Amino acid sequence: MDQRFTLRFTATKEGQLLREALSEWRISKRALTAIKFEGGLLTVNGLERNVRHPLQIGDIVEVKFPPEEKSEGLVVEYGLLRIIYEDEAILVLDKPAHQSTIPSREHPTQSIANNVCGYFEQQGLASTVHVVTRLDRDTSGLLCIAKHAHIHHLTGLAQRGGEISREYEAIVHGHVVLDKQSIIAPIGRKETSIIEREVREDGQFAHTDVKVLSRFNIQGEPMSHVRLKLYTGRTHQIRVHMVHLGHSLVGDELYGGSRMYINRQALHCVSLQMLHPLSGEYLQFSSPLMDDMQRLLNN
Structure with a gap:
């Protein structure tokens, strides 16, 4: 066949x-x-x-389209995937925290991409992994994968046209003063680090909307539960923009957050909205917060 x-x-x-x-x-x-x-x-x-x-x-x-071959360094594995939606074109997953989206030098195996390769192989699909919406290793929630290079091309056009929308929820240090605000501040690589980003004049345009859902205290320490909408997809965008605002994500040690209450940045992609790349049908997916973030809110 x-x-x-x-x-x-x-x-x-x-x-x-x-x-x-x-x-x-x-x-x-x-x-x-x-x-x-x-x-x-x-x-x-x-x-x-x-x-x-x-x-x-x-x-x-x-x-x-010709059969696709995976990258040489991408090891085929058969781990658990939390599949939210699947058809012939895309795969929408609910990613746990502490799992990389793609392999890295520090974590060459057990990534989402490794497991998707194994899943495609089991399906007999002559394709490789094309990540449409990527999440940091310690960020949980929804991500989208294109099953073919052509679908990845179409979703890339959609992203550049603002037709793919993602919203996140985070828990940050301090009480954010304004109930709603937009952060429009360019982001670039920090000169003293190969990992960290920062707001800088010569950075790439970045836009995040912030809405406060609640303000609370844990053991006397003020925190805020916020909802964030991304209009651009810069590396570490939410984390950098919230630091710029003066509110590091709880658990985000890289950007000044404390791990006293949670052992990763408290950030979860709760909503993904897009037009289907082939049919044009409007698709909307949601994902509840993971238990570790929910425990902070219930504290």
Whole structure:
């Protein structure tokens, strides 16, 4: 059975070249190169054609993308995945804390990507892992993975167009004064660190909305439970913006938080909203806070 990812389209313009139609259907030039040289196939009404073929209205165009190979360093593993949603194009997962999204030098195995590779292999899917929305190792909650390079291309276009929306909840030190506010401050790498980021003039544009859900105290220490909406996806964006505001995340030692109450940054992706990359259907997913964060709120 042919396991290659396949899409079908119906031509709507008389005499349009296949190349032009494929561009309108958002098939990238990179994908066309891979189809041509790496084992893909273009057919019109069941017959193989090249991109210069003129179409007639009603022609059925089939695009078979070549099989994908995983990166050499990506070890196939078969760990637990908390699957929230799955179809032929995307996989939405609920990631626990203390698990990397992708392997790193410090944590080369047991990442989400390792386990997804094993899951795809079990399914007989000729694909590799394409992370759409990535989470830091100690951040929990929703993340999205594209099952194919073309789907990753489409979700990348959607992200740049602001069509993928994520909201987080965090617990931070101190009582945040304003009930609602926007933080628009550029983020760049800290010169003295390869890991840390900071707000700096020469950084990349970054925008986070902050809404206070509650203010409380634990053993006399003030804390705030906040909801955050990301408009950009900079590395450590929420953590850096909240430090900039004067409120480190509880448990975030890298940025000045205390681990007296929780052994990771208290940050969870609670909501993911997007248009399906193929059907255009509106999708909305939610995830409740993990027990460690909930215990802080119940304290």
